[in-house]
Amino acid sequence: MYLDCIELGPPDATSSVIWLHGLGADGHDFEPIPPLMKLPHTRFILPHAEHRPVTINRGFVMRAWYDILSLSFDGVRNSEPDIRTSQAQIEALIKRENERGVPSERIVLVGFSQGGAMSLHTGLRWTEPLAGIVVLSAYLLLSDQLEREASPQNSATPMLFCHGRQDPVVPVFLGKAAYEQVRAANPERQIAWFDYPMQHAVCPEELAEIARFLHRCLG
DSSP states (O other), rough: OOOOEESSSSTTTTTTEEEEOTTTTTTTGTTTTHHHHHTTEEEEEEEEEOEEGGGTTTTOOOOOOEEEEEETTTTEEOHHHHHHHHHHHHHHHHHHHHHTTOOOOGGGEEETTHHHHHHHHHHHHHHSOOSSSEEESSSSGGGGHHHOOGGGGGGGGOEEEEEEOOSSSOOOHHHHHHHHHHHHOOOTTTTTEEEEEEESSSSHHHHHHHHHHHHHHHH
């Protein structure tokens, strides 16, 4: 079973962008964005995460890619089984695009907050080269397992990291630490970091940078 998704773009798309929303949101959160990217031959897939209780939100049930167990100045503690389940669901969407005729090297993973963490986690482990990975206001999941699990096929995949300097939800140091760890693993990778005077959000300057990145990756 595939995740429920919003799909925007032509049925005969030659490239795809899978864009993952943040905690408590859904695919509609970024529905206005694809037309701004000006990629007429690209299919944008905006999946809805499953509903699950979130510990740090007093156990309230909401759309979430994984349960967040605790937050501290040292980092974030998350549910690994949830992460693995969501990874498999995202990989299923990539495989479906392959079956529709879009190869992995024409697919970009994009995500915001929890979705950004999942786009990074899944992209680093996918077994075929991807066109690109975009990480917005997010951090690295299961960082102690990355060296063992990272896919050589995506060791050079271009990446874009963006973050708000005043982010009170995911502190900018967590995003920068993810960027630094990924960059250190392969100094030859095309990888960029941008931060903006904003909180846990997306700004027009950031969207313009994402558009430039997608055009470089997908043409």
